[in-house]
Amino acid sequence: MRAHILYRHYEEQMEISIKEELDEKTKEFAKVRFWLYLDLWYWSLVVLIEVYKKMGIKDWVINKLLKSKNLKLLIDYRNSIFHFHEDDNRQQKFYEETSTVNWVRETHSEFNRFFLEKIKNWELQSD
Numbered sequence: 483m484r485a486h487i488l489y490r491h492y493e494e495q496m497e498i499s500i501k502e503e504l505d506e507k508t509k510e511f512a513k514v515r516f517w518l519y520l521d522l523w524y525w526s527l528v529v530l531i532e533v534y535k536k537m538g539i540k541d542w543v544i545n546k547l548l549k550s551k552n553l554k555l556l557i558d559y560r561n562s563i564f565h566f567h568e569d570d571n572r573q574q575k576f577y578e579e580t581s582t583v584n585w586v587r588e589t590h591s592e593f594n595r596f597f598l599e600k601i602k603n604w605e606l607q608s609d
Contacts, residue, residue, distance in 0.1 A: 485526040486594060492519035521563045527590060528560045534593075541596050544589070552585040 498504065498512035531548060555576045562572035576582050 485523060485530050485590060488519055488523035488526050489590060492516060492523050495519055523590075524556060524586065525560045525563065527586065527593075528557055530593060531589075541592070544592050544596060547585065547589045547592060550581075550585055552579065552582045555579055555582055556586060 495512045495516035499509050499516055501509070504512075531553070534544070535548070555572075558572040559576040562570050
C-alpha cells in the first residue's frame with residue numbers, strides 16, 4: 483500500500499532529523515524530506531479514502547472515522563499542497579485543529595488492519 487510506504491519514509495526522516503550525533507546539514511536535509519513524505523503520505527491517504535468510498539467497501543470502524551470533520555481538513559490540506567492558491571491557509575487550519583494528526587494516524591492504522599485482514603483471508607481479488 484503506497485500510503486504505508488510513504489508513512490514509513492516519513493517516520494524514518496523524522497527519526498534522522500532528531501539524531502544528535504548527526505551534523506546539522508544532514509538533519510536539515512532530513513527535515514525537508516520529512517515534510518515531503520508527510521505531504522505525500524497525506525495525499526496517498528486521501529486517494530485511498532476516495533477509492534474506498536467509490537468501491538462501496540464497508541468497515542464500521544473506518545466508516546466511523548470517515549464521518550469526522552477531519553476528513554474535510556485532510557482533503558483541503560492535500561488540495562493546498564497540489565493545487566496552489568495565494569494566501570492559502572488550509573494547511574494552517576489542518577494543524578490548528580488539535581485532533582487531526584491523531585485522526586490521520588488512527589485512520590491509517592485502521593486501513594492497514596482492514597487490508598491485512600482481507601489479505602489474510604484472501605478476500606481481495608483482482609480480475
